[in-house]
Amino acid sequence: MTQEEAWYFRHNGFHRVARPLPRKLVARLNAVTDEQIATLAEPVVWETGTTSRMPEDVRRLSKILARDPVYLEAATHQIVLDALAGVLGDNIELLTNKHNHIMVRPPNSAPVPWHAGEELYEPTLITALIYLEESTIDNGCVHLVPGSHLRPFTKPRRPSGDFRRNPLYRRSLPVPMPAGGVLLFNDCCFHGADVNRSNGSRRSMTLGYRAHDSHDVLKDDPEKILVRGERAYTGHPHPFPDPKKGKKT
Numbered sequence: 001m002t003q004e005e006a007w008y009f010r011h012n013g014f015h016r017v018a019r020p021l022p023r024k025l026v027a028r029l030n031a032v033t034d035e036q037i038a039t040l041a042e043p044v045v046w047e048t049g050t051t052s053r054m055p056e057d058v059r060r061l062s063k064i065l066a067r068d069p070v071y072l073e074a075a076t077h078q079i080v081l082d083a084l085a086g087v088l089g090d091n092i093e094l095l096t097n098k099h100n101h102i103m104v105r106p107p108n109s110a111p112v113p114w115h116a117g118e119e120l121y122e123p124t125l126i127t128a129l130i131y132l133e134e135s136t137i138d139n140g141c142v143h144l145v146p147g148s149h150l151r152p153f154t155k156p157r158r159p160s161g162d163f164r165r166n167p168l169y170r171r172s173l174p175v176p177m178p179a180g181g182v183l184l185f186n187d188c189c190f191h192g193a194d195v196n197r198s199n200g201s202r203r204s205m206t207l208g209y210r211a212h213d214s215h216d217v218l219k220d221d222p223e224k225i226l227v228r229g230e231r232a233y234t235g236h237p238h239p240f241p242d243p244k245k246g247k248k249t
């Protein structure tokens with residue numbers, strides 16, 4: 001990410017990465033995902049109102065990083081990490097207890113209601129959507145409210161109501177993406193997605209990344225994978241090293 005792109009990201013809250021992931025990697029991601037859906041591999045979130053528990057009812061596959069190494073390969077691809085580094089710096093962690101899923105979004109899939117994933121006072125969490133299939137207005141692409149991560153007022157993170165009638169809809173932009181495309185956004189931004197009105201699915205991986213918290217004394221949080229850099233400590237150690245002697249006092 002260039003400095004200019006990082007500036008726009010800080011203001012608008014989102015960034016479409018210029019280069020898509022390699023086609024062969026996307027094909028492998030789809031092949032593994034086909035298998036996961038066909039075998040109804042749990043944990044699964046089903047489309048609302050469905051009871052038959054068939055592959056076409058799968059709305060979301062959860063905990064993907066534990067399912068197959070290809071998902072971690074995509075999550076740690078240089079294209080993704082180089083873009084993230086523009087905002088998160090050199091020490092980046094991938095969360096396994098936030099997101100870590102694939103939105104399958106089969107035909108007629110219900111909207112993703114408006115939400116902001118994090119509170120404004122929390123450390124920046126960047127959501128990456130990695131597209132396994134093209135995402136269009138017709139098949140229910142994500143809508144983002146640019147700049148909403150900078151709002152100076154409080155607002156419920158999960159406003160209820162109809163997707164299109166919500167005032168956030170008027171303030172939002174649809175963000176169509178190509179297969180292999182990578183979309184990054186500040187998770188405090190309001191976002192949601194409309195019904196999938198097409199005949200096909202609309203698959204995308206949803207992943208959460210944060211800069212390593214350099215003040216954390218305990219470094220081996222099992223829910224975070226260090227994907228770039230190191231887990232340095234930059235607080236005030238005690239005992240403090242004596243600058244003259246180079247010894248601890």
Ligand SMILES: O=C(O)CCC(=O)C(=O)O
Binds near residue numbers: 140192
């Ligand atoms: O991909 C989408 O349509 C919505 C993404 C999202 O908000 C999520 O996966 O939590």
